[in-house]
Amino acid sequence: MKINLIIPSFYPAIVYGGPIFSTLHTCQEISKLDGTEVRVSTTNTNMTSKLDVETNKWQKFEDDFYVKYYDETKVDKFSLQLYLNIWKDIKSADVVHVQSVFNTPTPISLLFARLFNKPTLLSPRGQLGSWCLDNGNSFKSKWLNWFIKPFAYQVTWHATAQQEKHNIQAVFPNAKVEVISNGTEYEVFQTSSVLTKQEFIEKYTKQKFDTGKIIVSMGRLQKVKGFNILVDSFAEVLEQYPTAKLFIAGKDEGEGEKLQLQIDALDLNNKVFLVGNISGQDKIDFLANADLFVLPSHHENFGNVYVESLAAGTPIVASKQTPWSEVEEADCGKWVNNSVEETAQAMLEMLGKDREQMRINAKMLAKKYDWKNIAIQFKEVFDKMVEK
Structure with a gap:
């Protein structure tokens, strides 16, 4: 054919x-x-x-x-x-x-x-x-x-x-x-460098901070990705996890300056980091060493990065404007409305779960893709x- x-x-x-x-x-x-x-x-x-x-x-x-x-x-x-x-x-x-x-x-x-x-x-x-x-x-x-x-x-x-x-x-x-x-290239995401939280933080900030939960997100910095919702949600998560850090990776396509202004206004400069575009092995390590991946996008017909995070063993929080409802049944994520309140609550719930069990569940779901x-x-x- x-x-x-x-x-x-x-x-x-x-x-x-x-x-x-x-x-x-x-x-x-x-x-x-x-x-x-x-x-x-x-x-x-x-x-x-x-x-x-x-x-x-x-x-x-x-x-x-x-x-x-x-x-x-x-x-x-x-x-x-x-x-x-x-x-x-x-x-x-x-x-x-x-x-x-x-x-x-x-x-x-x-x-x-x-x-x-x-x-x-x-x-x-x-x-x-x-x-x-x-x-x-x-x-x-x-x-x-x-x-x-x-x-x-x-x-x-x-x-x-x-x-x-x-x-x-x-x-x-x-x-x-x-x-x-x-x-996804499932097997590719099975090989990652294991980083301590301090090593992860230093890699992307070149500084030393108190270590805590690591939350990541990834995508081109566009309005459709809902990163502004993520930053506001993370600010609420900090009330329960004050040493948590949020890293957002992706090429700036018009939203970078607005996001940085939002971060400045919320006084989150030592909590939220825009780390630029990441690819290859760095991308796999970035996803695999996080506690949670979150992307409250306004629209995704699929969203490759969600399944990549799962393949790397990291649970996700996805918005209901994406097709990832099955993460709830598989117990490796939350599927919620892309509002600040629901996103923050989903993040808190996922951060409270057993990390190693989430790793097993995430990989099991990703393998079928x-x-x-x-x-x-x-x-x-x-x-x-x-x-x-």
Whole structure:
């Protein structure tokens, strides 16, 4: 089976965050399954620049699959080369997988897929969530009506959780939706450096403080992540755990200054630390050595970092705007409204639980999200689409 994945940006464009990694791992694992050939059609955009890659030709990616980076005519806007040539990639495929909704490659790819009668899977990547639609520009509703609706009931939609399925069907009520979650490199997160609390604190602050509970969070510093709620919630937690520390990791994308002003106003400069972007082994160690991970996001269609924290053995507090209700049944987290009061109460409850039991429970839940299992689910959906 020849699978043509069409996505606006691809690895190593990691500036776009979690979806880049989840797409990479999906492609790697699907390509290892018998009878599959994966070809990725993308662009060389890297948000404000271009990737240093060879363009407009197929190239082998780590001996797993093929990628073609079409040259981006206007960076992060459109690729004339893709528009002129994507039909060839689609025509040679057995099944087409289009990712993203509000990007220019999507409607033209959907059009050619229909013209060549190719079964198509469309992944909106959380872009149809109510928070994203309500906080986006006014052109989004017109885009959906003009460019997506004509294809909405011919394609199969892909949601990463039941919550995202509901979001899709709220916009397109009769859409056919398959639910396949994102995954994690479970085994990678099993190897971490064990740090004492003092070592952890010194690593990220270069200072010595009284040691106590360590709470971490991670994500691009954007309004949607709800870090302001987290900081206010942490201030309440300090009443019971006065030596606790909060570390927030992530690249600043507009909220860093506001968060620092909030930290200053609450006199939390020696309690809350913005530590910048963390990746690789440092990221694993950051998650594994914490007592609790908290992210009261306003919207996540999946939220890779939640399952990464679980895989590293750290329980989580997630908002009800994310799909992580199952952490409560698995007893490795709380799923609450993203209010200051409920987030603070959830943090206090989790910090009072047995840390080693939470580690066992978290890993047990995370293991089912290994990318190998996710790839098999995608293959089953593709098989079903092609057989029709």
